[in-house]
Amino acid sequence: MAGSGSGPWGGDVPFAGPGGQDVPPAVLRSWDQAEARLFPLVTARPDLYQQAISMIQRLVTRLRETCPDLPALLAAHERGGDLATAELADGPADIRPELVAAAACAMRYRELVASQAAQGRLAALARAREQGLAWAVVEEIGSPERAPFIPYQRVEADVSSGRAVIVSMEPDETLSRAVHRLDECQIDLVTGGLQVGDPVGSYLDPDEFAAALRQARDDLAGPPPPA
Numbered sequence: 001m002a003g004s005g006s007g008p009w010g011g012d013v014p015f016a017g018p019g020g021q022d023v024p025p026a027v028l029r030s031w032d033q034a035e036a037r038l039f040p041l042v043t044a045r046p047d048l049y050q051q052a053i054s055m056i057q058r059l060v061t062r063l064r065e066t067c068p069d070l071p072a073l074l075a076a077h078e079r080g081g082d083l084a085t086a087e088l089a090d091g092p093a094d095i096r097p098e099l100v101a102a103a104a105c106a107m108r109y110r111e112l113v114a115s116q117a118a119q120g121r122l123a124a125l126a127r128a129r130e131q132g133l134a135w136a137v138v139e140e141i142g143s144p145e146r147a148p149f150i151p152y153q154r155v156e157a158d159v160s161s162g163r164a165v166i167v168s169m170e171p172d173e174t175l176s177r178a179v180h181r182l183d184e185c186q187i188d189l190v191t192g193g194l195q196v197g198d199p200v201g202s203y204l205d206p207d208e209f210a211a212a213l214r215q216a217r218d219d220l221a222g223p224p225p226p227a
Contacts, residue, residue, distance in 0.1 A: 023070070023109070027077060031109065034102030045094075052095050052103075055087040059104035060111075062086075070112055077105045118192030121155070125187070128159045135159065135217060138187065144169065148178040155185065155194065156217070162187035163220040165200065167213065172204065180209035182216055 041049035067073040076083055081097030084104070088097050121138045128136035135158055142152035147169035157164035166183040182200035187193070200216055203209035 023074070027074070031102050031106035034099045035106055038099055038103055048092060048094055051092060052100060055084065055095065055100050056104045056107065059084055059087045059100060060107045063104060063108040064111070067108055067112075070109075073105060073108055073112065077102075118188075118194070120192070121157075121187055121194065122189075122192040125157065125159055125162070125189070133159055135221065138164070148172075155187075157187050158221050161220075162189045164194075165213070165216045165220060166196065177204060179204060180206070182209075182212055184216070184220065 038049070038052055041052065063073065063076060067076050079101070081101055083101040084097040087100060088095065117139060124136060124138035128138070135156060137154050138157045139153075139155040141154070142150055144152050146152070148171040152169040154167050155164050156167060164185045164187050166181075166185050168181045168183075169178050170181070171177070172179050180203045182203075184197035184200060186195045186197060188195070201212055203212060
């Protein structure tokens with residue numbers, strides 16, 4: 001289920017999804033709201049919830065075949081509940097088709113975003129190798145100039161091993177200062193997938209953050225340690 005927003009940050013800012021096309025905030029909200037309305041069935045009607053999940057998964061399987069990109073998915077979304085007609089043919093009347101359709105679109109959307117991000121990391125690593133770089137930024141969301149009021153995140157990686165660090169900025173509990181956070185991660189050099197590892201630390205002091213980032217780069221550079 002979607003949780004707090006199908007886009008990276010939620011809210012009312014259009015998110016540039018795969019291919020750079022903006023996803024209207026109203027569409028993202030409708031997908032999240034559909035999942036939020038289905039989730040309470042876990043405890044209230046677990047049997048009905050399992051049926052809904054099964055229908056959603058079948059529809060997602062169909063969307064993988066018919067919606068290879070975001071424009072196709074947005075076009076499918078416009079069909080509303082009619083999109084889930086086949087999946088609901090033998091289903092209970094208690095499950096609203098528009099909720100199944102929206103929840104399936106949300107799942108397929110996240111798959112497309114994850115796939116596009118993975119391909120982007122691989123492309124960035126390839127460009128860095130061509131330029132003879134040992135360490136490079138392979139992914140960036142947001143702008144550090146607008147942080148922390150608009151969250152910011154980037155992934156820096158050792159080009160040869162895929163060992164990487166996630167750099168993120170968000171407001172502190174007073175909403176007046178930026179908290180810098182570092183987390184280790186690993187990029188799969190075949191698929192581009194990102195596996196988040198151990199946290200390095202959180203820093204209010206910019207100088208402490210800069211020193212920690214330099215140390216993380218040194219620690220992660222080169223081949224990974226033997227298992």
